[in-house]
Amino acid sequence: MVEDTLDHTKGMDPLKGEYKPGTIKLEEALVRIGKLVPGAETAVRRARRGIVKVTPDMKDLVLKGLKEMGFDHFVAVTCIDWPEEKRMELVYHLWSYGTKGIIMVETDIDRDMPSIGTAVPIFRPAITYEREIHEMFGVDFPGNPRLTQFILEDWEGPPPMRKDFNSLMYSVERFGLKIRYPKSLPPHLLDKGGEKNG
Amino acid sequence: MGDVVRKTIRPFRALRFLGRKPHTVRIPHEQHNDIEGEPLPTGRYRGIHVNDWDLCISCGLCAMACPCDAIEMIEVEGEGGKKRPEVSYGRCCFCGFCEDACPKKCMHLTSNHTMLDTDPRPFVFLPTPGIREFEKEYVVQTSKLCLVEERDGKKVVVQGKPRPRKQ
Amino acid sequence: MGDDFRTTEIIFGPQHPGIHGNFAFRLELEGDIVRRARVVPGYLHRAFEKLMEQRTWMQNVALVPRICVPDPDVNEAAYSMAIEEIMGLEVPRRADHIRTVVLELSRIASHLMGLGGMGGAIGLYTLPMWTNGERDYILDLFEQLTGGRVYHIYTWPGGVRWDMPDNWPRKVNKVLDHIERQLPSYWSLFFESKVTDARMVGLAPYDPDWAIAHGVTGPNLRATGVKYDIRKDDPYAAYEDLDFEIPTRKSGDGMARALVRWDEVGQSIRIIRQALEQMPSGPYRAKTPPPLAFTVPPGDALARIESSKGEYNYYVVSKGGKYPHRVHVRGPSFTHGIDVLEQLLRGYEISDTALITATLDVCPPDIDR
Numbered sequence: 001m002v003e004d005t006l007d008h009t010k011g012m013d014p015l016k017g018e019y020k021p022g023t024i025k026l027e028e029a030l031v032r033i034g035k036l037v038p039g040a041e042t043a044v045r046r047a048r049r050g051i052v053k054v055t056p057d058m059k060d061l062v063l064k065g066l067k068e069m070g071f072d073h074f075v076a077v078t079c080i081d082w083p084e085e086k087r088m089e090l091v092y093h094l095w096s097y098g099t100k101g102i103i104m105v106e107t108d109i110d111r112d113m114p115s116i117g118t119a120v121p122i123f124r125p126a127i128t129y130e131r132e133i134h135e136m137f138g139v140d141f142p143g144n145p146r147l148t149q150f151i152l153e154d155w156e157g158p159p160p161m162r163k164d165f166n167s168l169m170y171s172v173e174r175f176g177l178k179i180r181y182p183k184s185l186p187p188h189l190l191d192k193g194g195e196k197n198g
Numbered sequence: 199m200g201d202v203v204r205k206t207i208r209p210f211r212a213l214r215f216l217g218r219k220p221h222t223v224r225i226p227h228e229q230h231n232d233i234e235g236e237p238l239p240t241g242r243y244r245g246i247h248v249n250d251w252d253l254c255i256s257c258g259l260c261a262m263a264c265p266c267d268a269i270e271m272i273e274v275e276g277e278g279g280k281k282r283p284e285v286s287y288g289r290c291c292f293c294g295f296c297e298d299a300c301p302k303k304c305m306h307l308t309s310n311h312t313m314l315d316t317d318p319r320p321f322v323f324l325p326t327p328g329i330r331e332f333e334k335e336y337v338v339q340t341s342k343l344c345l346v347e348e349r350d351g352k353k354v355v356v357q358g359k360p361r362p363r364k365q
Numbered sequence: 366m367g368d369d370f371r372t373t374e375i376i377f378g379p380q381h382p383g384i385h386g387n388f389a390f391r392l393e394l395e396g397d398i399v400r401r402a403r404v405v406p407g408y409l410h411r412a413f414e415k416l417m418e419q420r421t422w423m424q425n426v427a428l429v430p431r432i433c434v435p436d437p438d439v440n441e442a443a444y445s446m447a448i449e450e451i452m453g454l455e456v457p458r459r460a461d462h463i464r465t466v467v468l469e470l471s472r473i474a475s476h477l478m479g480l481g482g483m484g485g486a487i488g489l490y491t492l493p494m495w496t497n498g499e500r501d502y503i504l505d506l507f508e509q510l511t512g513g514r515v516y517h518i519y520t521w522p523g524g525v526r527w528d529m530p531d532n533w534p535r536k537v538n539k540v541l542d543h544i545e546r547q548l549p550s551y552w553s554l555f556f557e558s559k560v561t562d563a564r565m566v567g568l569a570p571y572d573p574d575w576a577i578a579h580g581v582t583g584p585n586l587r588a589t590g591v592k593y594d595i596r597k598d599d600p601y602a603a604y605e606d607l608d609f610e611i612p613t614r615k616s617g618d619g620m621a622r623a624l625v626r627w628d629e630v631g632q633s634i635r636i637i638r639q640a641l642e643q644m645p646s647g648p649y650r651a652k653t654p655p656p657l658a659f660t661v662p663p664g665d666a667l668a669r670i671e672s673s674k675g676e677y678n679y680y681v682v683s684k685g686g687k688y689p690h691r692v693h694v695r696g697p698s699f700t701h702g703i704d705v706l707e708q709l710l711r712g713y714e715i716s717d718t719a720l721i722t723a724t725l726d727v728c729p730p731d732i733d734r
Contacts, residue, residue: 019573019591046450048599049667074580076695078680091680093667097577097591100598102667125580128703151407151733160415167415180270180286181261186419186688208553221498232505233539242512242527263657265424293427293518299657307512 021070021098026050029069029099036065048101056107056116063092063105063122071096071103074123079133083163086111088139092119109139118143136161226336243309244292246338247285247325251361253304256281260296260305269296272324274360275352282360284346287313287321315340320357328359371395379408381719386434386729388702388722394715402710402718404703410733417692422448423521423656425689430516432694433730435475438467439672440679441520444692446601447668447681448522451661454653458645460524461603465640466537467510467520468602468670469633473544474503475673476626476633479726483623484555486720487564492555499547502540509533522659524650534641541634548630556627561620568619569709569721576617579708580700583675584629585725587613588621595671606643609636619724626726629673660687674698674726696731703732 075093138159268289271281320340344358379387387408430437477496484492511519612628614621675697
């Protein structure tokens with residue numbers, strides 16, 4: 001069961017004060033994270049954008065450390081499929097209201113059995129993003145209580161956002177899609193005999 | 199007390215709307231104008247396609263630029279081997295990239311936007327200059343659009359005129 | 366689920382008032398009170414992220430506005446800004462100002478529709494009739510500038526597609542004058558009514574710490590007192606040159622969320638007038654590679670925009686070449702519409718379901734893409 005953190009039958013706490021944002025600078029936050037986490041590579045991309053690259057087992061340490069420094073707004077987590085390099089990359093985007101900067105935390109996971117610990121105990125909004133990545137890419141997040149069906153209903157095929165799923169050929173075979181002008185489509189999708197259709 | 203009286207009398211001000219012209223524009227019986235009274239749609243509106251076959255060199259760039267795979271180049275009998283673009287309105291999203299990509303500036307999107315028919319076949323048609331002839335009508339007549347059919351392996355025009363009649 | 370016979374489960378179907386789109390709930394009701402809510406998204410899934418990998422960089426500009434219907438320019442602008450950041454392309458100042466005007470007009474149109482949605486969820490159907498009628502004038506303006514009323518396909522990498530017509534700034538000012546004259550009528554119709562007070566004051570409140578911990582952004586967060594707006598904190602387009610304020614409220618309930626949107630309409634009108642006055646001359650597009658051979662060097666970028674509903678992000682990854690490798694669209698309703706909504710609906714009556722959804726301004730196409 002998912003724990004809900006607010007029960008409205010009891011009402012909101014009117015004595016809660018104002019929100020106090022963190023006040024650290026972006027470059028200093030990156031330096032501190034580089035010291036805190038072994039094996040982390042940090043870089044400043046441009047004003048208000050920083051990157052930290054870590055191994056998957058250090059991910060919890062980095063996320064907790066950044067949250068304590070004031071990076072408490074969880075923007076999104078993105079999954080990118082790199083089939084030639086045989087890896088999947090997860091990028092966590094965090095924003096800080098006080099520092100006014102984004103830090104992107106990048107990790108690589110294995111492509112054949114992708115799995116990484118959940119970020120829900122640290123950042124609650126990750127619950128929906130991980131649910132979507134589980135459905136679209138097939139990544140497992142042990143510890144996430146809501147890895148149920150999300151958007152795709154009655155879907156029996158492979159995880160569709162992976163690069164090995166050819167959605168054009170799926171439409172041609174399943175629904176008889178007619179391709180009117182093959183040159184307007186990417187050639188690598190049509191390699192599998194697509195030129196002869198339509 | 200004064201508040202109650204005021205809030206009881208105030209809703210009757212709504213009766214002033216009985217004397218006003220309704221906001222709805224009854225197209226096509228009335229002309230749709232903008233806030234200054236000038237007619238709409240303007241020349242920039244992205245509507246139904248028109249293509250001048252005298253200028254078209256059948257390069258196929260319109261078909262390559264289309265993001266929806268809506269244009270197919272069809273070889274029509276009587277055009278000397280040149281292929282002409284055929285647009286499918288089941289797929290077209292009216293973005294106007296075919297007009298931007300055309301090197302001879304023969305493919306245009308006019309400001310006509312209404313085409314009605316119970317038959318789905320006229321919605322896959324070849325844009326021709328004939329459409330400019332009936333641009334003043336509000337509804338584009340699907341019986342005048344250029345349609346082709348395959349007969350003995352060749353695409354023959356079965357409806358509509360590919361080119362305007364020479365004067 | 367202990368007491369199985371106390372609660373009834375119903376599906377609050379995909380078509381109902383107070384929503385711009387299709388979005389269903391599974392509600393477990395005890396009498397009239399909602400005990401547990403589960404959201405059923407997916408009715409509007411069109412697989413944009415996969416489709417964008419199969420079209421060239423410029424062809425995607427025609428796909429992208431269809432992700433969000435009330436506020437489509439945000440998508441085009443964010444996509445273009447991400448590509449410009451990867452390529453290192455400098456957008457001319459005139460294009461930045463035109464983009465600002467288009468984005469703010471889209472924000473006014475979306476807020477008018479959102480306030481109308483709140484009125485419709487209460488039962489006051491006069492308000493959506495009026496606000497959608499005013500929105501029609503804004504759509505006429507868009508048609509004169511871009512060629513399309515709802516999906517503009519106008520902002521693209523490098524600048525904008527065509528220049529403004531010469532008489533367009535005058536027409537924009539006339540439409541803004543007309544909207545400003547109508548605003549007092551909306552105030553006395555909606556905000557001065559005792560029915561609105563009874564329904565919306567104290568509806569689904571939350572405090573700023575809870576909101577930030579659950580990923581709430583945009584006007585929903587400003588209703589709790591956090592003065593945060595991407596236009597001021599992470600500026601883009603021409604917002605650094607313009608003078609405007611960020612309205613906030615303290616109470617964090619339904620009425621505060623409606624009032625923040627009301628204030629933002631006034632601020633947007635101010636921004637548009639300044640941007641049109643200060644419009645610089647010059648080119649409206651930068652020099653870009655030809656659209657059919659448009660390649661972007663390898664890299665990635667995150668573009669952020671303050672849309673009328675919250676924070677909108679585009680994360681674009683390029684591998685070099687003609688097609689994008691990955692485009693991730695993060696709409697504001699991804700956090701508002703699922704986790705936050707499921708928690709806020711508990712303890713309220715079923716007739717408040719549509720109203721809470723309308724005050725949070727949940728837009729289902731953002732979730733499903």
